[in-house]
Amino acid sequence: MIPYGRQEITPADIAAVVEVLQSDYLTQGPVVPLFEAAVARHVGAAHAVAVNSATSALHIACLALGLGPGDRLWTSPVTFVASANCGRYCGADVEFVDIDPRTYNLCPVALERKLEGAARQGRLPKVVVAVHLSGQSCDMAAIHALGQRYGFRIIEDASHAIGGKYRGEFIGNCRYSDIAVFSFHPVKIITTAEGGMALTQDPALAASMARLRSHGITRDPDEMTHLPDGPWYYQQLELGLNYRMTELQAALGLSQLQRLDAYVAERHALAHRYDCLLSSLPLITPWQHPDSYSGLHLYVIRLRLDEIASSHRDVFEALRARGIGVNLHYIPVYLQPYYRQLGCRPGDCPEAERYYGEAISLPMFHTLGEDRQDAVVQALTEVLSS
Incomplete structure (x- = not known):
């Protein structure tokens, strides 16, 4: 059987993972930040937050943007269910916008038409998730312009698209969005076995997502509500989750990123x-x-x-x-x-x-x-x- 997708694992990948296995850290060590910095640098984003799947990245992206009960998330119908489920995890309603007949991505014309009707009814979305199907970017300039006009936030579900470009710039730089999300599943372009990443230019969104992936906890004195009791101190500021990426996954991703x-x-x-x-x-x-x-x-x-x-x-x-x-x-x-x-x-x-x-x-x-x-x-x- 010739599969529709398949990863490549090289001796260099194996050596990178073995090096972590022989180190002091299997999780929450130095390699995850190195991987985040390398991906952010490659695509031109200011901040990156690595997590255990792209689904997790979509979830914390929605949470960081304040999506909740009574809000609406719109997305493409031609996507994996995670692009819509992330809204449901937050208690939001989910609606779908039809696709462009040539790119198969969310259609800006259909989006504008739906927004015009929603504005009259007082049912505008809080978040639009633009899915880059097959790795080809949506028309992000058009979607961004509509976001400015109608006041919604934008997440790029770029799970298929790392290494791709839009208007000559790497997808993931968030020029036309608040947050972009990559997947590192084995059938994707590079892999961490399971894993994902959220990228943004906004330091506040990055800090929020970094907390949310780790139980809503911070050890940063600047984020705490009062001074630390001692060097052991941490505070839970919000209800977060355990969506952390391991050092092994990051080492594999860092090695694959070179190719x-x-x-x-x-x-x-x-x-x-x-x-x-x-x-x-x-x-x-x-x-x-x-x-x-x-x-x-x-x-x-x-x-x-x-x-x-x-x-x-x-x-x-x-x-x-x-x-x-x-x-x-x-x-x-x-x-x-x-x-x-x-x-x-x-x-x-x-x-x-x-x-x-x-x-x-x-x-x-x-x-x-x-x-x-x-x-x-x-x-x-x-x-x-x-």
């Missing part, structure tokens, strides 16, 4: 080759916005079902049967039973549902190689012509 740009370049070479090899088949290859340099976590095709005899499911199952580990990213979140119970219904986002009925993620990882890529293309060609 990030090369990994993304290799993904682009593979994507270009896919584009060429698939050009004559009845499908749509991923469109890249001229403002975007995608991280290319995923390579998503859409079937032209009116030109083939098989159904979407038939094609998917036939590829799996041939050893091609395709996947589907994603089921529109509002179609999940949990969100239907909250009032979401089929038809809420028609473009997202059209996408769901046609999309297939082909294998995309930087060590895929031309031989395995050829096997993917051959299998797809056979299935579509059968």
